[in-house]
Amino acid sequence: MAGPQWAVRCQDIVKTYDTGGQIVTALNRINLDIALGELMMLVGPSGCGKTTLISVIAGILDQDSGVCELFGKNLQTMSSKHKLAFRAENIGFVFQTYHLLPSLTAAENVSLPLIINGMKRKPAERKAADLLDRVGLGSRTTSLPGQLSGGQQQRVAIARSMVHSPRLIVCDEPTSALDHQTGHNVMNLLKEVALHEGRALVIVTHDARIFEFADRIAEMDDGHIVRVRDQGK
Ligand SMILES: Nc1ncnc2c1ncn2[C@@H]1O[C@H](COP(=O)(O)OP(=O)(O)OP(=O)(O)O)[C@@H](O)[C@H]1O
Ligand SMILES: [Mg+2]
Structure with missing residues (x-):
């Protein structure tokens, strides 16, 4: 049987939040497909x-309604x-606010996805x-998140997102x-790890300096996708 055609397939996704009486419609019928091997960026206010x-x-x-499939599977x-x-x-997943575990060292944080998937602690670390x-933190593996700068913590989070070679990385x-050069290095590493055949990368960003890395850029506004720009690669 042929494998899935798409890494991500979102059909008519609606998501609302109820904030104590007020309903916020955060996603209003989103349709978006992300191809295998694709780097999709998401931008918007x-x-x-x-x-x-x-x-x-x-x-x-x-979601409240609609279907989202990942590699042909409905989670x-x-x-x-x-x-x-x-x-x-x-x-x-790289969270906007990193979500590192404060009592674990950088190396322990990064090794978690491997340990969850059954690898022994030593090889995982x-x-x-x-x-x-490879993200420039070779000398800080035993530092705790609280001992690292914001940009260093961000790189720990990025390393953690890719350590187990997942099929989809979402950032x-x-x-x-990150400064320009470090941002570029991280993007190159993400591409190298994430864009093997059959994988995909989704990146939310305001950072125009990295747009050049995208295959397509989806522009969102007020819960809608208003345009998808093909970068012509
Ligand atoms: N947990 C929540 N409870 C209630 N409303 C929420 C919640 N999370 C998000 N929202 C609302 O949903 C809408 C979309 O939020 P979201 O965090 O997805 O925006 P965003 O595009 O990521 O913004 P930013 O660029 O500031 O990170 C906003 O109006 C926000 O206030
Ligand atoms: Mg956000």
């Missing part, structure tokens, strides 16, 4: 729904146990240390705290 959309795509949030119809295992194996080296503003 603050509050337009970018984080909400990638959270639905990654199975972190449930919403999986048992919670199956969904957790599927996400742990197939998805890497070795692999984590290698990746930290929320991955270069917001």
Whole structure:
């Protein structure tokens, strides 16, 4: 049987939040497909729904209606146990606010996805240390997040998102705290790890300096996708 055609397939996704009486429609009938091997960027003004959309795509949030498929699988119809295992194996996520565990070192944070997937601690931490080296933090593997700068913490989060070679990496503003050169290095590394055949990368960003890395750029406004620009690669 042929494998899935799409990494991500969003059809008519609606997501509302109930904030104590006031209903906010964060996603208003979103349709978006992301191809295998594609780097899709998501842009748009603050509050337009970018984080909400990638959270639905990654199975972190449930939509109210519509269907989202990842590599041909509908996460919403999986048992919670199956969904957790599927996400742990197939998805890497860089949160806008990093979400590092404060009591674990950089290497321990990065090794977590490997340990969750069954790797032993020592080899997992070795692999984590290698990746930290590649994001320029080889000398800080034993530092706690609180001992690192914002941009260093961001790079730990990026290393953690890719350490288990997931099929989909989703990043929320991955270069917001990085200088131009470091941002470029991180983007090149993300591409190298994420864009093997059959994988995909979704990046939310305001950072025009990295637009050149995208295959397509989806522009969002007020819960809608208003335009998808093909970068002609
Ligand atoms: N947990 C929540 N409860 C209530 N409303 C929320 C919640 N999370 C997001 N929203 C609302 O949903 C809308 C979309 O929010 P979202 O975080 O997806 O925007 P965003 O495009 O990521 O913005 P930013 O660029 O500022 O990160 C906003 O109006 C926001 O206030
Ligand atoms: Mg956001």
